[in-house]
């Protein structure tokens with residue numbers, strides 16, 4: 001196992017009907033900016049509950065953060081937050097709103113152009129000493145953003161990420177009942193996104209992280225067990241509570257501590273969203289199976305472990321076990337209504353090279369746990385996934 005630091009300061013308030021506890025978590029005299037997306041939080045009553053809980057604090061609302069949050073929109077929020085001297089930011093929504101709010105939090109005090117936070121992350125982080133504190137009410141179990149230090153922003157024709165300890169939410173409310181209103185498509189996205197977060201940290205090469213491996217396998221097995229059921233039984237609290245907790249634990253630093261991380265599936269996937277507008281989770285479903293097939297030799301030990309321990313495949317040669325596990329994973333995603341083939345997303349084969357150009361433009365040319373996944377290999381992966 002590698003040396004590591006583990007730090008996660010986010011307080012989780014889990015369970016139904018607890019939003020009134022917001023009153024204990026934000027200073028009574030604070031001026032609070034509430035950030036949300038296209039209106040689901042208004043439609044389903046969550047915003048009203050939050051406003052009630054925060055009375056009599058001074059509130060500013062900022063709505064319209066897009067799914068896949070846009071830099072320009074967030075710059076508007078930063079300018080309002082600065083002008084109004086906001087003391088606290090509260091995100092209500094999914095990964096896009098939570099990520100956008102983290103960016104506003106860092107950007108409001110950043111001594112320079114906030115785009116540096118994702119364009120030149122190491123240098124920008126040295127200059128980042130202060131941020132507006134933030135909390136979240138998470139309405140979509142998927143990204144883990146509610147308990148991590150990262151975010152992803154759409155900038156020009158790409159999608160870029162930032163990470164900073166100051167971006168950890170102070171607290172996050174995880175009420176599974178708030179996710180009952182999600183359309184099936186978004187629940188399926190959440191299951192697949194969580195599944196791939198775990199795979200990015202687990203299917204690399206062995207380095208003796210037994211706890212990390214067993215915990216990853218536990219999350220994957222839970223997702224397989226509950227995935228289809230929670231799509232069908234939309235208001236089954238117990239099933240949904242498990243999905244919510246898997247999503248949070250899948251990307252809060254726990255299973256990734258001390259082990260290698262891949263993340264090439266995500267980085268290639270982000271370009272597919274930037275170029276073709278495909279939902280984040282669906283880009284992962286497209287890239288991951290082909291990536292495994294092409295990188296089979298590099299990932300052999302962990303792919304065999306995945307086949308045996310997650311999918312209970314014990315017969316056949318190593319190669320046969322790996323292929324069966326990949327097919328089982330594809331079938332699982334398909335059972336949730338998610339295709340693993342790029343051709344099913346209204347994308348022409350000729351446009352694949354433009355995805356590679358995006359990788360090159362922002363220097364994403366040495367991907368994976370071993371830094372040897374080049375744009376040429378990414379091209380092969382996408383061609384195989386067509």
Ligand code: NZQ
Nearest residue numbers: 037038039040067068094095096139143145150151181182
């Ligand atoms: O905008 P509204 O009207 O709120 O509708 C949203 C949005 O259209 C809707 N929604 C959210 N909660 C709902 C609901 N509809 C009904 N009931 C509810 N309870 O769902 C739609 C999608 O929301 P979005 O936030 O975009 O989805 P998700 O949570 O999947 O987030 C995706 C974003 O997170 C980034 C992705 O790249 C993408 O930009 N990621 C962030 C990560 C992180 N911070 O660590 C890691 C991930 O790998 C990912 O990259």
Ligand code: ZN
Nearest residue numbers: 143193197266
């Ligand atoms: Zn993801």
